[in-house]
Amino acid sequence: MSAYNAELEPEEYHEHHVPRTTYYAIFVSLMVLTFATVGLAFLNLGMFNVTVALAVAVTKAALVVMFFMHMKYSSPLIKLVGFAAMVWLGMLLLITLSDYLTRGWLMAPPIVR
Numbered sequence: 001m002s003a004y005n006a007e008l009e010p011e012e013y014h015e016h017h018v019p020r021t022t023y024y025a026i027f028v029s030l031m032v033l034t035f036a037t038v039g040l041a042f043l044n045l046g047m048f049n050v051t052v053a054l055a056v057a058v059t060k061a062a063l064v065v066m067f068f069m070h071m072k073y074s075s076p077l078i079k080l081v082g083f084a085a086m087v088w089l090g091m092l093l094l095i096t097l098s099d100y101l102t103r104g105w106l107m108a109p110p111i112v113r
Contacts, residue, residue, distance in 0.1 A: 002012035026067045033060050 037056050045052055066072040071082055 016070070018070075018073075019068070022067065026063055029063060030060055033063075 005025055037053065040049075040052055040056065043049075064080065071079060074082075
């Protein structure tokens with residue numbers, strides 16, 4: 001049997017403790033953004049309705065990911081995986097939208113009887 005060697009152990013996991021005030025501030029921010037989403041739904045912003053709604057939604061999602069999922073305090077590898085996931089999601093949405101937005105470009109061939 002070999003003796004225990006502490007140098008061969010992986011790096012210790014250090015948990016980051018976030019104060020409760022931070023969680024309360026994020027909760028209040030999420031509630032304000034939720035009310036802003038509801039309020040903006042009743043405004044006619046023309047072609048910017050979807051853009052503003054998506055901006056508010058992305059802001060809320062970023063707050064949840066950074067603080068409630070502790071991405072802000074994670075290791076660089078975890079941040080890289082989170083970034084890669086967002087890039088992958090963006091690529092899938094881009095491919096889906098490119099298909100959906102170009103459906104009316106081609107005319108259907110006439111039916112021959």
